[in-house]
Amino acid sequence: MDLLNTLVGKGLRRELPTRDEALAVLSTSDDDLLDVVAAAGKVRRHWFGRRVKLNYLVNLKSGLCPEDCSYCSQRLGSKAEILTYTWLKPDEAAAAAEAGVAGGAKRVCLVASGRGPTDRDVERVAGTIAAIKEANEDVEICACLGLLSDGQAARLREAGAYAYSHNLNTAEAVYADICTTHEFTDRVETVRRARTAGLSSCSGLIAGMGETDTDLVDVVFALRELDVDSVPVNFLIPFEGTPMAGRWALTPQRCLRILAMVRFVCPDVEVRLAGGREIHLRTLQPLALHIVNSIFLGDYLTSEGQAGKADLEMIADAGFEVEAPGTDTLPDHRRADQAAALDAAPDDARGPESGLRDEDGTRLARPARPDLVAVRRRGAGTDLPPNA
Numbered sequence: 001m002d003l004l005n006t007l008v009g010k011g012l013r014r015e016l017p018t019r020d021e022a023l024a025v026l027s028t029s030d031d032d033l034l035d036v037v038a039a040a041g042k043v044r045r046h047w048f049g050r051r052v053k054l055n056y057l058v059n060l061k062s063g064l065c066p067e068d069c070s071y072c073s074q075r076l077g078s079k080a081e082i083l084t085y086t087w088l089k090p091d092e093a094a095a096a097a098e099a100g101v102a103g104g105a106k107r108v109c110l111v112a113s114g115r116g117p118t119d120r121d122v123e124r125v126a127g128t129i130a131a132i133k134e135a136n137e138d139v140e141i142c143a144c145l146g147l148l149s150d151g152q153a154a155r156l157r158e159a160g161a162y163a164y165s166h167n168l169n170t171a172e173a174v175y176a177d178i179c180t181t182h183e184f185t186d187r188v189e190t191v192r193r194a195r196t197a198g199l200s201s202c203s204g205l206i207a208g209m210g211e212t213d214t215d216l217v218d219v220v221f222a223l224r225e226l227d228v229d230s231v232p233v234n235f236l237i238p239f240e241g242t243p244m245a246g247r248w249a250l251t252p253q254r255c256l257r258i259l260a261m262v263r264f265v266c267p268d269v270e271v272r273l274a275g276g277r278e279i280h281l282r283t284l285q286p287l288a289l290h291i292v293n294s295i296f297l298g299d300y301l302t303s304e305g306q307a308g309k310a311d312l313e314m315i316a317d318a319g320f321e322v323e324a325p326g327t328d329t330l331p332d333h334r335r336a337d338q339a340a341a342l343d344a345a346p347d348d349a350r351g352p353e354s355g356l357r358d359e360d361g362t363r364l365a366r367p368a369r370p371d372l373v374a375v376r377r378r379g380a381g382t383d384l385p386p387n388a
């Protein structure tokens, strides 16, 4: 297939595909699916070999957010019966992180609900980073605390954070459809602030929220333009009690096409298979490992993932290996680019709809599967052992 040969060549040269090429990946047929996965796999193996980086989520503060992101179980007015609690103490967070590190996680992601942190919150997180580093000096810490104000990214870096995560989630053109309390440009600004402060930038998307193929391509091109180091690809977890309950629009095949498109557009970055993989890819999860080079181990912020042990078995069975501590995730040139960006930093530092249509062009509704969504009831914020 000429398209796939072209995309592999561009991926190996870190050359940006055209938007039409990216859109064409999303329109490939099920008959071509394994060819698409194999082509994306060539690019993945060129830059990352057969390594899979494990990341572990610690929800520092759960629920009761004043923002109205319609996909989020922690949003204003959410009726989802999730765990709600305020900031974990540093030793509680460190104990939660320890479980992930013991399970093989190289990065711990410290996440808190809310629009963004106060300076006091940032100091609280700095104390948590210190507590985690005391036990595991080499673990990569990523903070994900919402929109950042002046100086906060620099303070987090000084405290030992390696990365900052803030997703763009969807295309700018449709951002107001999923959130009214902040704007797409606010999110872009926070990603830029993190990078300028010398933090590795992590930003991704959520698929399955009603976006078009063009929207998906737009958000991934926006991420490439921001030159982020890691791109988590989430598939909507349609929590009961949120405006997106009942929205089951994805198929395992579409999830794989989306991941492949992200790999072709962002060939040399850490593409992470993130929330929703178990419920949307289901038995095809191992195929996704041929495209992505990173996953979350165990549970998510407010929902359960498959058992951490099953994650490890899946990686081994598919012929991949967990990325070892001390291994550099990113190719050399990306680390050099990051160092150059830090040196240069100041001190203060809509188109055709998705393929889910029948022959007459009528949008297909897929059966809702709320039984697949399990609210997290263990780990951080509870007295029960975590899943790692």
Ligand code: SF4
Binding pocket: 065, 066, 067, 068, 069, 072, 073, 074, 075, 076, 112, 113, 114, 115, 146
């Ligand atoms: S995504 Fe973040 S900002 Fe938006 S409602 Fe959820 S916790 Fe709040």
